[in-house]
Structure formats: C-alpha cells, structure tokens
Amino acid sequence: MLVNAKEMLDKAKAGHYAVGHFNINNLEWTKSILLTAEEEKSPVILGVSEGAGKYMAGFLVVAEMVKAMDKSLGITVPVALHLDHGTYDGCKKCVEAGFTSIMFDGSSLPIDENIEKTKELVELAHKMGMSIEAEVGAIGGEEDGVIGMGECADPDECKRIADLGIDFLAAGIGNIHGVYPENWKGLQFDVLAKIQEKVGAMPLVLHGGTGIPDDMIKKAIDLGVSKINVNTECQLVFAAATREYIEAGKDKAGKGFDPRKLLAPGAEAIKAKVKEKIELFGSNGKA
Ligand code: 13P
Numbered sequence: 001m002l003v004n005a006k007e008m009l010d011k012a013k014a015g016h017y018a019v020g021h022f023n024i025n026n027l028e029w030t031k032s033i034l035l036t037a038e039e040e041k042s043p044v045i046l047g048v049s050e051g052a053g054k055y056m057a058g059f060l061v062v063a064e065m066v067k068a069m070d071k072s073l074g075i076t077v078p079v080a081l082h083l084d085h086g087t088y089d090g091c092k093k094c095v096e097a098g099f100t101s102i103m104f105d106g107s108s109l110p111i112d113e114n115i116e117k118t119k120e121l122v123e124l125a126h127k128m129g130m131s132i133e134a135e136v137g138a139i140g141g142e143e144d145g146v147i148g149m150g151e152c153a154d155p156d157e158c159k160r161i162a163d164l165g166i167d168f169l170a171a172g173i174g175n176i177h178g179v180y181p182e183n184w185k186g187l188q189f190d191v192l193a194k195i196q197e198k199v200g201a202m203p204l205v206l207h208g209g210t211g212i213p214d215d216m217i218k219k220a221i222d223l224g225v226s227k228i229n230v231n232t233e234c235q236l237v238f239a240a241a242t243r244e245y246i247e248a249g250k251d252k253a254g255k256g257f258d259p260r261k262l263l264a265p266g267a268e269a270i271k272a273k274v275k276e277k278i279e280l281f282g283s284n285g286k287a
Pocket of ligand 1: 210
C-alpha cells in the first residue's frame with residue numbers, strides 16, 4: 001500500500017527503531033526491495049534520486065511502475081515513494097507524478113533561502129497529503145580543510161527548519177554518501193544529541209547508511225534517528241553477484257544470457273542486503 005512516510009516514521013520514533021530508505025534504480029531493484037519488505041513485514045521507503053528518475057524515463061514512469069508493482073505483487077506493508085535530494089523543480093515534478101513523499105535538499109543554499117523554499121514546499125506537500133524531508137546546510141567539512149570526514153549541521157539551523165512543519169529532518173553528523181574512507185572518524189553522537197534536543201519529537205534521517213558499523217547504527221537509532229538511507233551497499237552487492245555469474249561463465253552456458261537469468265543473482269543479493277538492514281534497523285514485524 002502506497003502511503004506517505006509520516007506515520008511510519010512517527011511510529012518508528014516512538015518505537016525506537018528506524019525505517020530503511022532504499023534507493024531504486026530499475027524494476028529489479030524495486031521488486032527485490034518490495035518483496036523483502038513484505039517478507040519481513042516491515043514498512044519501507046523507496047528512494048528515487050533525480051538521476052535515477054531520469055534514468056527510468058521520468059518520475060511519472062517511476063510512480064506508475066511502483067504503484068502497479070505494489071498492487072500486482074499484493075504488497076500489504078506500508079510503502080512510501082520518496083524523492084531523494086530533490087531540487088525545487090524536482091519536488092514539484094514528483095508532486096505531479098504521484099509520489100507520496102519528497103525531500104527538498106536546500107543544504108547548499110544560504111539558510112534563509114533554504115527556509116523560504118522549504119516553507120513553500122511544505123505547504124504544497126501537505127496540501128497533497130505528502131510527507132516532506134528537508135536538509136540543513138552543513139558546517140565544517142571541506143571549509144575547515146577536512147576532506148571526506150563528513151560534515152555536521154548547526155543545531156540552531158536544524159530547529160529553524162524543523163519549525164517549518166516538515167515531517168523529518170536530514171542533518172549531517174559526520175555521515176557521507178558512498179564508501180567511508182579508512183580514516184573516517186565515525187558519527188558525531190554529541191552533535192546528534194544536540195540536534196535531537198533542539199528539534200524535539202521530529203524524526204531524524206541518517207543519510208549515507210552504507211558502511212556505517214552496526215553499533216553506530218544502533219546508537220544513532222537510540223538517539224533519535226528514525227530513517228536510514230542506503231544506496232551504495234545495494235549497488236555493490238548487485239555488481240559483485242553479477243560479476244561472479246559472468247566470471248563463472250554462466251552467461252555462456254545454455255540460455256544463461258537471458259536477462260532474467262543474468263540479473264537474478266544481483267536481485268537476490270539486493271534482497272539479502274535489504275533483509276539484513278531491515279533486521280538491523282529493527283523495523284521487521286512493525287508493518
Ligand atoms: P549511501 O549510498 O552511502 O548508502 O547513501 C545513500 C543516501 O544517503 C541516499 O540519500
């Protein structure tokens with residue numbers, strides 16, 4: 001069932017677990033994630049970046065595919081279709097296309113402009129029954145000469161954005177997208193605690209879920225993180241499983257070149273990864 005993400009994240013917050021946001025890239029990705037969420041009886045968020053939306057021929061195609069697949073597969077768990085790191089224009093397109101949730105990423109804008117645009121999109125999203133995530137600009141990071149260590153948001157700016165009536169907030173606590181560098185210092189739990197104190201009951205979002213050690217994930221959930229975004233890790237296991245299939249020469253045996261066979265190990269690898277994350281985040285059995 002397609003729903004917005006507010007209720008599932010408010011419940012996650014109250015229940016001290018997190019809902020997984022898994023990025024989708026194509027039909028196989030979507031099917032693997034939906035089937036696993038159903039098996040795990042877990043709510044789930046399908047994240048779509050603007051690039052992935054374009055790759056899949058547009059947000060309308062994505063929305064129609066997800067709705068039809070949800071129905072055809074008989075999915076009963078709550079599923080949110082969410083724009084990931086949306087621009088102002090991208091958010092408007094997803095509202096029209098029939099997404100159930102959007103993220104406006106104004107983090108690269110000056111805070112006043114981020115606030116102004118977020119406020120406008122909050123009104124639009126809520127009028128349409130959609131949920132909305134916002135992101136606060138980061139401090140530190142590259143400007144401090146520290147590259148790739150992840151940046152931390154300013155708790156006061158977090159409060160200003162949270163007060164606009166958004167449904168959940170992405171705030172940097174040393175997390176980064178992709179694989180973490182060897183010398184990464186880890187999540188900054190003191191910053192997370194300060195942000196949570198400022199924004200009250202607002203569910204917090206942890207981006208860059210790939211490669212964060214399990215104990216840090218658990219501590220982040222304890223401190224108020226209710227949505228965890230995972231993208232690269234599914235891509236890595238998909239690529240590794242596909243490589244193994246081809247390197248074993250399986251595409252050359254019989255009809256092993258059939259895409260339904262060729263893409264099957266990757267799809268199974270995504271299912272296994274999503275199951276592992278859902279159980280780590282504690283959202284299994286919560287649908
Ligand atoms: P990773 O690719 O590091 O898992 O990050 C995903 C993400 O945060 C999407 O918004």
